[in-house]
Amino acid sequence: MEPVGLRERKKLQTREALRRAAWALFAERGYDATTLADIADAAGVSTRTIFAYFPSKEDIVFCEFESMRGALAVALAERPAGQDALGALRDFIVSSAHEKADGEGIEQVIAADETLRSHKRARIAEFQDIVAAAIAEDLGAGPDDLRPQVAAASLTAAFEVLEREGGGKPHDAADVAAAIDPIIAFVRAGLNALPAG
Amino acid sequence: MEPVGLRERKKLQTREALRRAAWALFAERGYDATTLADIADAAGVSTRTIFAYFPSKEDIVFCEFESMRGALAVALAERPAGQDALGALRDFIVSSAHEKADGEGIEQVIAADETLRSHKRARIAEFQDIVAAAIAEDLGAGPDDLRPQVAAASLTAAFEVLEREGGGKPHDAADVAAAIDPIIAFVRAGLNALPAG
DNA sequence: TGGAAAAATTGCTTTCGATGCAGCAATATA
DNA sequence: TATATTGCTGCATCGAAAGCAATTTTTCCA
Numbered sequence: 001m002e003p004v005g006l007r008e009r010k011k012l013q014t015r016e017a018l019r020r021a022a023w024a025l026f027a028e029r030g031y032d033a034t035t036l037a038d039i040a041d042a043a044g045v046s047t048r049t050i051f052a053y054f055p056s057k058e059d060i061v062f063c064e065f066e067s068m069r070g071a072l073a074v075a076l077a078e079r080p081a082g083q084d085a086l087g088a089l090r091d092f093i094v095s096s097a098h099e100k101a102d103g104e105g106i107e108q109v110i111a112a113d114e115t116l117r118s119h120k121r122a123r124i125a126e127f128q129d130i131v132a133a134a135i136a137e138d139l140g141a142g143p144d145d146l147r148p149q150v151a152a153a154s155l156t157a158a159f160e161v162l163e164r165e166g167g168g169k170p171h172d173a174a175d176v177a178a179a180i181d182p183i184i185a186f187v188r189a190g191l192n193a194l195p196a197g
Numbered sequence: 198m199e200p201v202g203l204r205e206r207k208k209l210q211t212r213e214a215l216r217r218a219a220w221a222l223f224a225e226r227g228y229d230a231t232t233l234a235d236i237a238d239a240a241g242v243s244t245r246t247i248f249a250y251f252p253s254k255e256d257i258v259f260c261e262f263e264s265m266r267g268a269l270a271v272a273l274a275e276r277p278a279g280q281d282a283l284g285a286l287r288d289f290i291v292s293s294a295h296e297k298a299d300g301e302g303i304e305q306v307i308a309a310d311e312t313l314r315s316h317k318r319a320r321i322a323e324f325q326d327i328v329a330a331a332i333a334e335d336l337g338a339g340p341d342d343l344r345p346q347v348a349a350a351s352l353t354a355a356f357e358v359l360e361r362e363g364g365g366k367p368h369d370a371a372d373v374a375a376a377i378d379p380i381i382a383f384v385r386a387g388l389n390a391l392p393a394g
Numbered sequence: 395t396g397g398a399a400a401a402a403t404t405g406c407t408t409t410c411g412a413t414g415c416a417g418c419a420a421t422a423t424a
Numbered sequence: 425t426a427t428a429t430t431g432c433t434g435c436a437t438c439g440a441a442a443g444c445a446a447t448t449t450t451t452c453c454a
Contacts (some may be wrong), residue, residue, distance in 0.1 A: 233410080233411070253412075
């Protein structure tokens with residue numbers, strides 16, 4: 001059931017080596033000051049090989065976002081019966097908070113680079129559709145109803161403010177909850193004010 | 198009062214020639230399929246010179262955003278006494294709508310390219326601080342009060358949804374107003390639900 | 395177990411955006 | 425007119441990204 005041949009194991013290993021080497025170099029000298037050649041050297045592969053694992057240099061920075069998106073989708077899909085999408089999202093963020101204490105400093109790397117910051121926002125925006133779909137389900141909204149999209153967009157944008165203003169350090173679950181809850185309340189109130197359709 | 202020597206006049210002219218040539222080529226063959234060499238040729242300057250006028254290829258696409266930001270700042274600063282920031286923003290967008298009927302098709306160019314779309318979002322996000330400042334004034338909010346930032350972020354994000362979903366074509370003032378007003382109401386209601394601080 | 399097939403890795407080459415530098419030309423100033 | 429500014433240009437370089445063909449490694453079947 002889980003054959004995972006030598007091949008796939010090695011691939012995972014190489015990918016991790018690349019990611020790890022890159023993150024370390026980014027943290028050490030900064031994103032721009034690190035070339036793909038540096039990364040390849042540190043990981044023991046050729047520069048060309050990097051592109052077999054990551055479509056671009058930036059994707060090495062953001063490669064964890066994809067699994068996070070998957071986790072969010074699961075959390076929203078499997079939320080308890082009584083809980084609405086906004087509540088499930090809240091819980092997801094709060095419970096993800098402590099995991100974010102990544103010792104590898106990739107968040108600092110992103111924070112230090114204007115381009116990366118901006119692209120992070122874009123990546124987060126990719127979560128919108130998932131959230132919007134869950135909200136649409138709650139609301140029984142049709143495809144022409146923009147309320148879910150608007151609410152989801154507001155949410156992600158507001159979260160981004162939190163992260164930016166929060167300085168990036170208050171990774172304590174209680175703090176996070178205290179910051180998130182007003183945002184959720186904000187969107188809930190807004191949604192109530194919006195007519196269907 | 199306005200000496201504007203030959204030199205400055207020529208500079209303006211060259212800049213416009215570059216912008217015009219670039220936009221035309223983008224519209225004709227697409228953004229990626231147009232190289233800086235193509236643009237330089239069409240404008241009658243050297244490739245190197247482009248960088249004297251625009252910091253990057255992308256900035257040729259978004260160069261009008263800066264003046265729009267200035268116009269928004271003015272509109273917010275000089276709003277009539279009885280009008281709040283949200284109302285002024287609404288009016289600004291509605292009255293800007295008809296000007297957006299740019300015959301040069303840059304909006305289509307942006308819409309056709311995923312990267313440009315994402316970067317447009319980032320540019321729009323640069324408006325947030327201006328809007329947030331105006332809202333903060335309305336609310337009498339201090340620098341630690343995140344409500345203005347959250348509201349401004351929600352606004353720009355929601356507007357982006359509108360533009361995306363709206364297909365980009367309903368540039369009639371009445372349509373725009375009909376689309377904007379619910380967004381404004383959404384944010385107003387959200388703000389009311391948010392405690393100060 | 396041996397060897398063909400599939401897949402991964404690599405070097406090489408090219409394209410393009412971006413930047414530093416130095417010489418030259420056009421403009422401004424005195 | 426002489427001189428100082430400023431702009432334009434070519435050139436050379438760097439880094440990211442992508443195509444291609446050769447080579448090595450892994451897999452899988454006879």
